[in-house]
Amino acid sequence: MVIEKKxxxxxxxxxxxxxxxxxxxxxxxxxxxxxxxxxxxxYRSWRAVNNAPFWTLHxxxxxxxxxxxxxxxxxxxxxxxxxxxxxxxxxxxxxxLAGYALAxxxxxxxxxxxxxxxxxxxxxxxLLFIPLANIIRAFQLGDTPWALILTYPTFLIPFSTxxxxxxxxTIPKELEECARIDGATRFGAMIWIIFPxxxxxxLSAGIFAxxxxxxxxxxxxxxxxxxxxxxxxxxxxSELIRGDIYFWGQLMAGALLGSIPVAxxxxxxxxxxxxxxxxxxxx
Amino acid sequence: xxKPIAGGSGGAxxxxxxxxxxxxxxxxxxxxxxxxxxxxATLLLAPAILLLGLFIAYPFVIGVWLSMSNVSVGNPxxxxxxxxxxxxxxxxxxxxxxxxxxxxxxxxxxxxxxxGMWVALLLNRHFRGKRIVRAAMLLPFIVPTVLSTFAxxxxxxxxxxxxxxxxxxxGFITTKLPFLSDGTYGMWCAIVVNTWRGxxxxxxxxxxxxxxxxxxxxxxxxxDGANGxxxxxxxxxxxxxxxxxxxxxxxxxxxxxxxxxxxxxxGGGPANATHLLATYAYQIGIATGLLGEGAAISLFMLPxxxxxxxxxxRYLRRLEGA
Numbered sequence: 001m002v003i004e005k006k007x008x009x010x011x012x013x014x015x016x017x018x019x020x021x022x023x024x025x026x027x028x029x030x031x032x033x034x035x036x037x038x039x040x041x042x043y044r045s046w047r048a049v050n051n052a053p054f055w056t057l058h059x060x061x062x063x064x065x066x067x068x069x070x071x072x073x074x075x076x077x078x079x080x081x082x083x084x085x086x087x088x089x090x091x092x093x094x095x096x097l098a099g100y101a102l103a104x105x106x107x108x109x110x111x112x113x114x115x116x117x118x119x120x121x122x123x124x125x126x127l128l129f130i131p132l133a134n135i136i137r138a139f140q141l142g143d144t145p146w147a148l149i150l151t152y153p154t155f156l157i158p159f160s161t162x163x164x165x166x167x168x169x170t171i172p173k174e175l176e177e178c179a180r181i182d183g184a185t186r187f188g189a190m191i192w193i194i195f196p197x198x199x200x201x202x203l204s205a206g207i208f209a210x211x212x213x214x215x216x217x218x219x220x221x222x223x224x225x226x227x228x229x230x231x232x233x234x235x236x237x238s239e240l241i242r243g244d245i246y247f248w249g250q251l252m253a254g255a256l257l258g259s260i261p262v263a264x265x266x267x268x269x270x271x272x273x274x275x276x277x278x279x280x281x282x283x
Numbered sequence: 284x285x286k287p288i289a290g291g292s293g294g295a296x297x298x299x300x301x302x303x304x305x306x307x308x309x310x311x312x313x314x315x316x317x318x319x320x321x322x323x324a325t326l327l328l329a330p331a332i333l334l335l336g337l338f339i340a341y342p343f344v345i346g347v348w349l350s351m352s353n354v355s356v357g358n359p360x361x362x363x364x365x366x367x368x369x370x371x372x373x374x375x376x377x378x379x380x381x382x383x384x385x386x387x388x389x390x391x392x393x394x395x396x397x398x399g400m401w402v403a404l405l406l407n408r409h410f411r412g413k414r415i416v417r418a419a420m421l422l423p424f425i426v427p428t429v430l431s432t433f434a435x436x437x438x439x440x441x442x443x444x445x446x447x448x449x450x451x452x453x454g455f456i457t458t459k460l461p462f463l464s465d466g467t468y469g470m471w472c473a474i475v476v477n478t479w480r481g482x483x484x485x486x487x488x489x490x491x492x493x494x495x496x497x498x499x500x501x502x503x504x505x506x507d508g509a510n511g512x513x514x515x516x517x518x519x520x521x522x523x524x525x526x527x528x529x530x531x532x533x534x535x536x537x538x539x540x541x542x543x544x545x546x547x548x549x550g551g552g553p554a555n556a557t558h559l560l561a562t563y564a565y566q567i568g569i570a571t572g573l574l575g576e577g578a579a580i581s582l583f584m585l586p587x588x589x590x591x592x593x594x595x596x597r598y599l600r601r602l603e604g605a
Contacts, residue, residue, distance in 0.1 A: 012511075017405050017416070020398075023479070024420055027434040030445060034437060043443065053448060094331040101327035105320045113328060115596070120339050122532075122592050124540030126561035127585065130568040130578045131346035132338065154338045157331050186318055215427040217543040218561075222569055233429035237547060248437055255430035266425050267418055 034252035035063050063249035075228045076235035083145050084213040087152035091209045095160030103168035121158030133222050147223040152213045160205035167201030207269045211262045232258035349578035356572035367579035380558040388538045394478040399485025407493045424483035432547040435476045439463050466556025469549045492526035532595040560584050
């Protein structure tokens, strides 16, 4: 180890790290404090003498109650969850098969297909949302969850394929060959031997896909129109602002509740996530 | 790495025992077909290619057609050639949006890279509570951008801004800063929020890269008398470069095509001063309903994205060749 003096450790390590952590977390803290602050405390000018700017003297849950009683928030939560699960499942299915084929099988055009899938990952949704809106309308999928369930995999599949491909490459070929000598078919060896080993990779691809679809905004904004069919991000933007009036208490309560599910998923799997990433960085 | 493989081979033995007839009985026609690598590959790739073709390649072609037509909502339209592109180019709001997109991408990427590298180096050390700090630092990246941008918008609020309050109490300002009501300030605010949101991705990916570098290299370098900066510049940085290139390219593409942050933070205002290509394309194409013109505006992103992707592919190929 490289040894350093105590004061150096403070200047070069503890102080910068603390500043970074505070800077990262402050907006979330402000979300929370706004969500539980009554309107009478909330709307004070920035220069007014405020007894407790960083704390509230009268914490209240009224914003949360209003969010559930007076808005479609429960619907949005359910829609977001359902859409994220369905498109994650589709993407993992496609990504697993494609990733295996690209990492393990020899066939003409393998390189070209691999590169094209990689390139589709780099096509941003904001380039395609206008023509896609036309296509969704033509398929009569507009304002249904299917518009999102079918389009989200376009940016989830390339990512999961890429990640799983890297993962499959780390699994030794001998495992598969042993199973084949024992009489398993190629397909059987893939399903029963290789896929179970790849579970950590599948999990990290799944977590990523789930959070990406939970976060998606522009497709959901363009393809959905009925208030009760929206997802959390779109619902919060379009329904919690009436005219020019921002209901900051409810908005921040909604933002907090919309953030918690993905934060929980990550906190459980953060180590998987980092290992998955390390694997794909190495590979 | 060892553990799953050991478990897997155990599973393999179990399966082979449970299915003794798999090899003994005559394989069916289907299974014999699947033995062909070419056929199996086709079947395995079909679902992915079908979805990507239907919802990426096909819309892309439709997008190019739309951009050369005067289609609007409820009007089938006709071919107009490059008129939409010329019109966009002569439109001062479009030019502002184009310039903003470059400016926004340039500064946000530089900040994200510099701060992300710094955080990665900090998190690569050993200290108590490392896991909690790591998880906490990831939060901005995980939480839906729209929702966290709303928190920032509230912090920038003209009348109730907590940031103004802090700066005022700290004696830095005497009157409030016009965070989002001034175009230049608005753009810098967007860059700050984008940096805050995207920096964790840089930090965690660079951290993953740092962890693949053996600490022995640093020890050897410090024995040779290299100080912290030298160790970073001559040992860490060269080994980290490939990872950095990948992250920077992803970030450039995402930042360049960003939509939601501006849509929520400023809506492109005040007076169209903070529009990006994507938000302006949305305003023209969806909000106004001029699909053809909107498609043309978003296609202006393509050359830049193309160059970035091309450079990256070339770089990756050179790495593989070396």
